[in-house]
Amino acid sequence: MVAVVALILTAGQSLAGETFGPWPQNANPKEVGKKVVNNLLARAPSTRPQSYPEICTAYGSLRFADAIKDKELVDKIIARYSGMLEPGSKIVRKNPPNVDSSIWGALPLKIYQINGNKAYLDLGLHCADYQWEKPDFSRVREDRRAAAEAEAQDLMAKGLTPQTRFWIDDMFMITGLQVNAYRATKDKKYLDRAAREMVAYLEKLQQPNGLFFHRNPEAPKYWGRGDGWVAVGMTEILFDLPEDHPDRPKIVEGYKKMMAALKQYQTDSGMWRQVLDYEPSWLESSCTGMFTFAIANGVKKGWLPAAEYKPVVQKAWPALVSYMDDDGNMKDVCVGTNTSTDIDYYMKRERKIGDLHGQAGMIWATWAVLDE
Numbered sequence: 001m002v003a004v005v006a007l008i009l010t011a012g013q014s015l016a017g018e019t020f021g022p023w024p025q026n027a028n029p030k031e032v033g034k035k036v037v038n039n040l041l042a043r044a045p046s047t048r049p050q051s052y053p054e055i056c057t058a059y060g061s062l063r064f065a066d067a068i069k070d071k072e073l074v075d076k077i078i079a080r081y082s083g084m085l086e087p088g089s090k091i092v093r094k095n096p097p098n099v100d101s102s103i104w105g106a107l108p109l110k111i112y113q114i115n116g117n118k119a120y121l122d123l124g125l126h127c128a129d130y131q132w133e134k135p136d137f138s139r140v141r142e143d144r145r146a147a148a149e150a151e152a153q154d155l156m157a158k159g160l161t162p163q164t165r166f167w168i169d170d171m172f173m174i175t176g177l178q179v180n181a182y183r184a185t186k187d188k189k190y191l192d193r194a195a196r197e198m199v200a201y202l203e204k205l206q207q208p209n210g211l212f213f214h215r216n217p218e219a220p221k222y223w224g225r226g227d228g229w230v231a232v233g234m235t236e237i238l239f240d241l242p243e244d245h246p247d248r249p250k251i252v253e254g255y256k257k258m259m260a261a262l263k264q265y266q267t268d269s270g271m272w273r274q275v276l277d278y279e280p281s282w283l284e285s286s287c288t289g290m291f292t293f294a295i296a297n298g299v300k301k302g303w304l305p306a307a308e309y310k311p312v313v314q315k316a317w318p319a320l321v322s323y324m325d326d327d328g329n330m331k332d333v334c335v336g337t338n339t340s341t342d343i344d345y346y347m348k349r350e351r352k353i354g355d356l357h358g359q360a361g362m363i364w365a366t367w368a369v370l371d372e
Contacts, residue, residue, distance in 0.1 A: 018299045018300050018306050018310060019371040020296065020299075020310065020313050020314055020317065020369050020371065021369075021371045023317070023318070024318070026321065027317060027318050027321045029317075029366050029367075029369050029370045029371070030068055030370070032321055032324070032362075032366050033064045033065075033068070033363060033366035033367065033370075034070075034073070035324070035327075035328035036061070036064075036324075036328045036359060036362050036363045036366060037061045037064065037065060037073060037077065037363065038328060039327060039328030039329060039354070039359065040054075040057055040058065040061055040077075040080075040359065041076055041077065041080060045080060045083070046091055047090060047091070048090055048091060049090075049091050049092065049093045049101070049104060050081075050091065050104065050107075051100075051356075052100050052101070052103045052104070052173065053336075053355070053356035053357045053359075053360055054356050055103055055104050055106060055107050056103070056356075056357075056360035056364075057356050057359045057360040057363060058077060058080070058081065058107050059106050059107055059110050059176075059360075060360055060363035060364045060366075060367060061077050061363050062074065062077050062078070062107075062110050062111065062114060063110070063367050064363055064366055064367040064370075065077060066114055067367055067370060068370070074114060078111055078114070078115065081107060081108075081111070084108060084120075084123060085119050085120070085123075092123065093105065093127060094126075095130055096127055096130065096131075097135070097163075098163055098165075099131075099163050099165070099169070099170045099173035099174055100169075100173060102127050102128075102130070102131050102163065102173065102174075102177055103172075103173045103176055103177050104127060105123065105124040105125070105126065105127025105128055105177050105180075105181075106124065106176050106177050106180045107124070108120040108121070108123040108124040109121065109124030109125070109128075109177075109180040109181060109183070109184045110180060112124065112184050113180075113183055113184055121184055121185075124177075124180065124181065124184065125181055125184070125185070127177060128177050128178055128180075128181035128190060131161045131163055131174070131177065131178070132156075132161050132162075132193065133162075134152060134153075134156065134162065135148075135152055135162050137149050137152075158196075158200070159193070159196050160196060160197060160200055161174060161193070161197065164197065164200070166201065166204055166205060166215070166216075167214070167215050167226075167339070168201070168205060168212045168213075168214060168215070168226045168227065168229060168230050169226060169229045170197075170201065170229075171197075171198060171201050171212075171229055171230045171233035171234070172229040172230070172232045172233035172236070173229070173233075174194070174197045174233075175194040175197055175198055175233045175236060175237050176232075176233060176236055178190045178191070178193045178194035178197070179191065179194050179236050179237055179239075179240055182194070182240060183240065191237075191240060191241065191245075194237050195237065195241060195245060195247035195248075195251065196247065198233065198234065198237055198247070198251050198254075199247050199250050199251065201230075202250060202251065202254040203250075204216070206254055206257070206258070209261050210257035210258045210259075210260055210261035210262075211227055211258065211261050211262075211265075211276060211277070212226065212227050212230050212258075214226045214337075214339045214340075215339045218339055218341070219339030219340055219341060220341065221275055221340070221341075221343065221346055222275060222276040222277050222278075223274070223275060223276075223337065223346055224272055224273060224274050224275065224276055224284045224286070224287030224288075224334070225284065225286045225287045225290070225334055225337070225357060225361075226337075227258075227262075227276060227287065227291075228286060228287040228289075228290030228291060228361065229290070230258065231255075231258060231259075231262070231290055231291055231293070231294035231295075232290050232293055232294060232364065234251055234254060234255040234258070234294070235255070235293065235294045235297050235298070237251060238251060238252065238255060238301070238303065239297075239301075252303065255294075255298070255303065256303070256304070259294065259295055259298055259304055259309065262276075262291050262294075262295065262312075263295075263308070263309065263312050265277060266291075266312055266315070266316065267283065269283060269319050270288075270315035270316045270317075270318065270319030270320070271283040271284070271285070271288045271316070271319050271320070271323075272284065272287050272288045272291055274287075274334055274346055274347065274349070275343065275346050275347070278343060278347075280347070281346075281347060282332065282347070282351070283332060284332055284333070284334050284351075285320060285323040285330045285331065285332050285333055285358050285361065285362070286330070286333050286334060286355075286357045286358040286360070286361040286362075287334075287361065288316060288319070288320050288323075288361070288365075289320055289330075289358065289360075289361025289362045289363075289364060289365040290361045290364065290365070291316070292313060292316045292317060292320060292365035292368060292369065293361070293364040293365045293367075293368040295309050295312050295313055295316075296313045296365070296368035296369050297368050299313060300368075313369060316365075317365065317369050320362065320365060324362065325353070327354075328359075329353050329354035329359075330353070330354065330355070330358035330359055330361075330362050331351070331353045331358075332351045332353075332358075333351065333352045333353070333354075333355040333357055333358030334349050334350075334351065334352075334357070335349055335350045335351075335352055335355060335357075336357070337349055
């Protein structure tokens with residue numbers, strides 16, 4: 001079983017194609033990635049369900065460690081989260097009510113893809129399937145209940161999850177979970193769910209310049225990490241979506257349009273901004289990691305012309321590495337951010353060191369630039 005799972009995973013996510021190195025020693029992706037993973041392992045384990053930044057960091061760490069065939073590192077990461085299998089575990093998301101909590105299921109699904117332990121599969125599939133169930137509205141305020149039920153029914157009639165809210169973050173939070181359910185089971189319904197969601201979000205939220213407002217029309221700002229979730233989400237689904245899938249052309253079109261805009265807005269430093277099109281904005285590392293992931297994989301898979309986009313990656317990666325300290329912490333990471341119409345709101349967001357939003361973006365980028 002383990003061998004079969006590993007073979008399927010390798011076939012579905014091969015990164016054969018263009019390479020980006022050689023890199024300076026301090027920017028060697030293998031060494032950089034190990035430092036980021038060990039940074040995660042050194043943190044105190046959670047005693048409650050992990051938040052999505054940790055799930056995304058752990059997910060990326062597993063993929064990286066598996067890619068470099070470091071079994072010891074893989075085992076350490078899985079051991080960190082093995083408590084989810086304990087009876088009555090307090091770190092399990094039982095019935096996640098929204099996209100930010102539902103993405104929890106991607107981690108046990110990723111573990112299953114590596115070790116074939118069905119107990120992890122069951123945990124992850126529960127999250128993926130629950131995401132498409134009709135919500136329990138008993139705790140919704142009575143004066144809002146009818147409208148909430150009507151909205152959910154309308155979404156479900158369109159084949160969308162009732163957790164759909166049309167924030168750009170969801171373009172990974174929903175599709176990332178469903179795509180991993182597909183990778184674990186090869187059940188096409190999960191891939192179809194992810195594709196329908198992605199197309200619905202693209203049609204509603206992508207702007208003529210290829211980028212995405214944080215929320216349209218309530219927050220007409222091109223917030224870096226928000227757009228980063230979009231870039232990662234489209235990349236993840238394109239790994240698995242068959243060439244003849246009816247939704248693939250629309251997603252490829254949206255992806256290419258966004259990548260062209262990102263190429264335009266990359267700064268001379270190699271980084272991207274907190275607000276992508278606002279020149280006074282500070283340079284932000286989590287979105288830079290996410291965009292590096294999306295563009296590097298596009299080059300490797302042949303979705304993007306190497307002559308145009310390989311230099312984008314070669315400029316972004318060393319810049320990104322310069323934002324990491326000796327302990328594997330990323331600096332200038334924007335904290336979790338709500339939506340706003342005020343540019344100053346985004347400009348004044350706290351910049352943290354070692355925030356897991358930035359650690360996730362970094363380990364994803366590291367895996368993408370591996371030359372193997």
